[in-house]
Amino acid sequence: MENEGRPAPRWSRAQLLAFRFAFVYLILYYLPFPFGAFPYTGRVAQKYESLWHQLVPWVGRHVLHLSYEILTSTNCSGDTTYEYVRVLCFFGLALAASLVWSMLDRSSSNYQRMHAWLRLYVRLSVGAAMLMYAGAKIFLQHFPPPNLYKLLEPLGNYSQMSLLWTLMGASRGYTLFVGCLQMLAGILLFLPRLTTLGALVGIAVFSNIFALNLGYDLPIKIYSLHILLVCLFLVLPDAPRLVRFFLLNQEVASLSENGLFHLRRLNTAALVAQLALGGVLACTYLVHAYDYEKRHFSPASRPPFFGIWNVEEFLLGGKVLPPLETDGTRWQRVVFQFPTEIGIQSMNGSWMGYWLRADMAGKTLAMGKPNDSNGEFEFVFADPDSRSLTLEGTDGRNEIRVKLRRLDEKQFAxxxxxxxxxxxxxxxxxxxxxxxxxxxxxxxxxxxx
Structure with missing residues (x-):
């Protein structure tokens, strides 16, 4: 596997320094992988992250002198101040370590074997990330179809991020296409001889993803940029050969892969371990994503009256309220999207969310405002069909009767x-x-x- 017969090339000082910096930086960025990717390893990953949860806010206070405290808890953003400062810490530590390394090691002419180990680590890290993203797209964990609330939202109220999410979710075919490309790139990165091909596919996919993240302001710019840069890093050793072959129309010789070990048996064992790791991760991510889709998007996950219901008649205290567009009391629409939640839109366009508890056997429906016992509604219904529903009950003060008719979602373009x-x-x-x-x-x- 390794080309033992040829003398090892001598790297320039710039190459040696660049490798030392890249080695430290990439290891820091992709740790704690593989911890956290497998069962019973999450504790180690949490310990590692807790170190940065202490260091990054300290750097923000005492080094950068930020006027606000850095929050370490995140919801869904990967572009927080915490992430930017942590990347800055990685950069500073990698720069310092590469300089110290250069002073201590003046005799090495190259780091071919260390380069092979670094390529192994980063391609497995990025390959695992691609497999995870692929599973999420294939099974609706990312970019699900637009929900009922999205169908009713005026286009001008969409954020750029919400618009992109809806755009992607509206086309199941395109989402599957992107997911399959990410799956292909991820699988190829677990095959040493196909690393360059996998990285090229990754460059094509994540160039588009990074551009979308920039153009639509999605908060995963840092992470997608690093995946793109790692793909470029993996292609870099073959870049001169690719240029000669594709652009200059010149013949290129085959290139032997540098082995991780001197012994062929150990290299074979490492290859089998990589293939097994890729297979386990691919199956795990696909199963988790499939389970997510089944729990959230299967017909069984829908509430009993799933759909958009227009209010045809609204009686409050025995009095019919006319459908005036300025009225904030009369209901305009009722949306049953989630099993334990209900959304009600008033005539003036405002929305209110309520918790929902439906008893189909007892033909009762209860709902209320979160943390407000005075805003509860109790309704009964009798023999509803797929298109009409009548609710009769009270809000604790007045009797309410609501006649609803379900909207056919197919009338949305x-x-x-x-x-x-x-x-x-x-x-x-x-x-x-x-x-x-x-x-x-x-x-x-x-x-x-």
Whole structure:
């Protein structure tokens, strides 16, 4: 596996320094992997992260003199001040370590074997990340179809991030395509001889992802940039050969892979371990993502009255309230999207969320505002069908009777049309800006407000 017959090349000082910096930085960035990726290893990963939870805020206070405290807890953002300062810490430590390393080691002419080990670690780290993202896209953990609330949200109220999430979720085919490409890149990175091919696929995929993160302000810019940079790092040794072959139309010789060990048996064992690791991670991420989809998006996960329900008649205290657009009391719509939550939109467009408890056997429905015992509603219903529902009950002060009719979601243009190979020009409409669309033909009117 290793080319023992040829003399080892001598690296320049710049190459030696660059490798020392990259070695320390990449190890720091991708630790604690593989801890945390397997069962019973999360405790070690938490211990490692807790060290940075102490160091990063200290750097923010005493080195950077930030005017605010760095929060270590995150919800879903990977671009917090904590992450930027931590990357700065990695950079500073890698720079200092590479300088000290250069002073202590003046005799080494190259780090070929260490380079092989570094490539192993980062390609497995990035390969695992790609497999995780792939499983999330294949099984709706990322970019699920637009939910009922998204269908009712005016386009102008969308953030850039929400718009991208809805855009991707609206096209199951494209999401599957991206997920399969990420799965392909991840699998290839677990095969040493196909590392360059996997990195090239990763560059193509994550160039697009990083551009989307920048253009739509998704809070995973740091992480996606690092995956892209690692893919470039993995391609770098073969870059001159790729240029000669594809751009200069020159013949290139085959290149022997530097082995991790001197003994062939150990290299074979390492290869088997990599393949086993990739297989285990791929199966684990796919199973977890499938379980997530089954729990959140299967028909069994839906509430009994799933759908958007327009309010046809609303009686409060025995009095019919007319559908005035300025009225904040009369209901306009009721949305059953989640099993334990219900959303109610008033005529003035405002939304209120309530907890929901439905008893289908007893034909009762209770709901209320979180942490407010005075805002509870108790309703009964009798023999509802798939399109109509009548609720009768009280809010504790007044009797309420609500007649509901379910909206057909297919009247939304976003859901009305599937894929077509043939698109006749007569089916399209060109607006004042020269943009072609078919919304007026197939979408129909939006639900009345």
């Amino acid at each position: 976003l859901l009305a049309r599937g894929f077509h190979w043939i698109d006749e020009d007569a089916a399209l409409v060109q607006d004042e800006e020269g943009v072609c669309d078919r919304v007026r033909q197939t979408g129909g009117p939006l639900p009345a407000r």
